[in-house]
Amino acid sequence: AQSVTQPDIHITVSEGASLELRCNYSYGATPYLFWYVQSPGQGLQLLLKYFSGDTLVQGIKGFEAEFKRSQSSFNLRKPSVHWSDAAEYFCAVGFASGGSYIPTFGRGTSLIVHP
Amino acid sequence: KAGVTQTPRYLIKTRGQQVTLSCSPISGHRSVSWYQQTPGQGLQFLFEYFSETQRNKGNFPGRFSGRQFSNSRSEMNVSTLELGDSALYLCASSSSSGFSTDTQYFGPGTRLTVL
Secondary structure, X not given: OOEEEOOOOEEEEEOOOOEXXXXXXXXXXXXXXXXXXXXXXXXXXXXXXXXXXXXXXXXXXXXXXXXXXXXXXXXXXXOXXXXXXXXXXXXXXXXXXXXXXXXXXXXXXXXXXXX | OOOOEEEOOEEEEOOOOOEEEEEEOOOOOOEEEEEEEEOOOEEEEEEEEEOOEEEEXXXXXXXXXXXXXXXXXXXXXXXXXXXXXXXEEEEEEEOOOOOOOOOOEEXXXXXXXXX
């Protein structure tokens, strides 16, 4: 069965510092990979997604992620964090089913930004 | 264009009761998916509807059910509520299939508390 691991429950960074959130997956076929952000009291917002092609994916809000098949990873990065980036971040892998896809989410990483 | 709306936003029920939650997708979107988010289990896929048909279902008991109407609005129902059903229920819509290349847009969720 597919699974997604986000090893870091919390990450604290200073504003302006770089950020990398880790995500590892287990899936037998070519994965469809996603990163979502959830601010307090809000639903999820898609940051970026990977289906095929270039393994470096650009997303919204200055985020990017790199798919590394050999490491089964899809880490999220941002060169300079802003205080407004403080939120919960979820990695997800989608597997095909019934003409669509079913997502499996990681447990999330809470990002704390210090001024 | 209006986003995904969910009603009600907050709900308090007692054990044994049943509850119905509503989701109105973005205009023109035909796929609606439901998710349960709890601190213990994280984000879990409940089911997906497309053109009034359930296309996928997650690993939840039969007490959880849903439907989609011809205008793409969707409802989910939970019968015989248990304390463990307390959660944030998220709805997401996309223009076609649930989790393919089309981006899913999430609503703010309905916070259900079971006493």
